[in-house]
Amino acid sequence: MVDPLYDPRDAVSILRTSLMGKPLDMLKGIGTDYAACWEYLDLYYGDPRIISDAITQDITKFRGLREGEDGRFCELTHLVRRCHNILKQVGKESDLNNNHMLAIIEMKLTADDRKVYARHLQQKKEEASLQGLLSFLTEEMKARMRATAPVRNNPPQGKVNLTQQRGSAPGSYSNRSVPWKKCWGCESNDHWPDQYTVIQGLTIDARLEMAKEKHAYF
Template sequence: MTDTKSLKLRRRGKKGRFSRYSNTLSTIIEASRPETEVKEALEHFQSAFEEVQTAHEEFAEQIVDDAEFEIEERWMNEIHSEFSRLKIECKQYLHRVEPQETSTPPPSSSTSAPPPSSSASAPSSSGTSSFKLEKLKLPKFKGDVREYNIFKTDFVHLSSIYTDRDAVTLLRSCLEGKPAEMLRGVSDYKAAWKFLDAIYGSHRFLADAVLNDINTFRALREGEDGRFCELTQLVLRSHNTMKDVGHEADMDNPQVLATIEKSCTLKTRRFGSVI
C-alpha cells in the first residue's frame, strides 16, 4: 500500500502541473489567441485538473481523522473553484470569437458584377472586426443589503448561458465576506439563492438600512449648500432602491418626510416647498 506521504507528494506534483496549464490558458485568453489554440490549451488544462482530482481522491481515502479530511477537502474545493472559474472564462471567450470565424462564402459565378472597391467600407477579408468589445466583468457582492437586488439581477443575466453547476461555482467566486461564508460547501444553485435571499433579499432589512442612512445624516447648517445636494441624492437613491424591489411606499410616508425635513435648514425647507 502506498503511504499517505507519498500520495500527498504525488498530489502536490499534479497540482503544480495544473497551475502551469492554468497560467498558460489565462495568458492565451488575455492575448486573444485563435479559437483552435484556446481549445487545445483548455484540453490540457482539463486533463491536468482530472489528474489532480484523481490524486486527491487516492490521498483522501487514506485519511482517518475527520478534521484533517475536512481541511483537505477545502483544499480540493479551492482547486475546483479555480478550474470552474477559468473554464467559464474560456467559454465566454469562445462564445465571443466563434461567431466571427464563419466560412467565407464561395465567389459568385456571375461575371457581370464587378468586384467591390478596396476603398469601400466593408468588412476585411478575414471577417473579423477591427475592434474588440471589452469583456464584461461579473459583479461582486460583499454583504451590503442595498446592493443585493442589482447584484442578483446582473449576475442572473450574465450567467444565463451556464449550467446550474457552473453557475453556483461562479456565484461563490463573486461573493466576499459573510455571503461567501454562507455558501461554503453549497453546490445547489437554487438553494444558494434561497440562502442569500433569506438574509439580503428581505425588503424589511433593506428598508431599515435605507431609513437608517437618512436618520443618521447630519442635519444641514446654514451655508452648506453642497451637503443639501448630498441629502437630495441620498433621498433619490434610497427611493430608487426601494422602488427596484417594489416597496417605494416605505419611503413615501409622513414619518420619512418628517425625518428628511429635520435634516434641512429653514431656508431649504422653504425652497423645497416651492419646488
C-alpha cells in the first residue's frame, strides 16, 4: 500500500542533493521520475568494469608521498581502503589484489616507507598481498596519528580565558593559534568539509579518524 503522504519528488530531491558534478548534471532533464534517475545513473556508472577502471585510476593518479607528509599518508591509506571496499561490493576485488596494483601502491610510498614495509614482511615471514599491505598502512597511519597528536597536559587551575581567533567562524572560540579554515579536510576556504570529495568517499569511522588526525574536533 502506497503512503498517501509519499511524494516521489521528495526522493528525487534527496537523490539530487547527494550528487555533484557530472552525475548531477546528467539528471537535469529527467524531472521527478525516481526510477528513471537511477536507471540513467546505472547506465553510466553501474558497470563493474567502469567502476573498477575509475577506482584504479584514482590510485594511479595519486601523487607519490614525500618525506614528512603524514597527512597525505593517511589520505593514501583511506583511499586504498575505500577502493578495496568498493571493488569487493562489485565483485572486482582481484582488480586491486594483484602484483601490478600492489606495486603501484607501494611506489606511492617514500623510499623509507618501503624499507619499513619490507622489514614488516620479513618479520612476519609473509609474501606481499593486499591484506598485508592494508594492515601495514593502517598500523602506520595510527602510529603517525598518535605521534602528531598534541601532548595532553593537565589543565591550569582556575578560569581559562578563551578568545575568538581572527578570521574564525562567528561564535567559535579556541586557544589555538592555527588559522581557521572552512574545510579542515584540505585546509581550504574554497568549500565546506561535506563538499570535499575525499571526505565524501570515507566511511563514518574513517571520517572520525581523519577528523582526529586533522585536529578538527574540540
